Amino acid sequence: MRKGFTLTETIVVIGISTLVLLTVIGFIYFFYRTSGYNLSQMAAVNSARKGMGVMVREIREATFSDEGSYLVKEADSNSFTFYSDIDKDNNVERVRYFLENNILNKGVLKATGSPPRYLEENEKIKILSRNVRDEDIFTFYDEENLEVEELEILTDIRLVQMQLVINTDPNRPPGEFTLISNAQLRNIYGE
Secondary structure (H helix, E strand, O other): OOOOOOHHHHHHHHHHHHHHHHHHHHHHHHHHHHHHHHHHHHHHHHHHHHHHHHHHHHHHOEOOOOOOOOOEEEEEOOEEEEEEOOOOOOOOEEEEEEEEOOEEEEEEEEOEOOOOEOOHHHOEEEEEEOOEOOOOOEEEEOOOOOEOOOOOOHHHOOEEEEEEEEOOOOOOOOOOEEEEEEEEOOOOOOO
16 A cells, blocks of 8 residues: 555645635734734824823913913914913913824924014924824814804904814724814913
């Protein structure tokens, strides 16, 4: 009696082994691809959550500038500029949050000179969050909690609502994650 495999048996074993191997590789590829997307989405949401916390804290502490300007400098649906002592050094910085190319940025400008002046060319910009959907992120409300329609009248703003919609890949589930928070201007009547 001969020991070993026939050519047909060998081809069948190689075929079945190849099928099993390709199936395992397919599952591993799918797992890493799905996990990679989920991890990047989770990191983007975490970054946005931290950025939202910073925004709320700094907007609540908005105050009059070192020049004596009103605490809100500019406001629109994708940008908000105000004055706040964000580094607690008793000098008020001009802070600007703005959305540009799906990136939420923070610009900080320190006053220089005597009398103090805020020079645009000295602004330092930092990325707060990526993958923010390009839509209105700021909504402003007055003291009666009505939406401020005419944003030219900055003194009407009492509350700022921020909404960040995060999605690292709009073409894949689980889809968008929305963060919403409010910040009430506390120092509206001066110190």
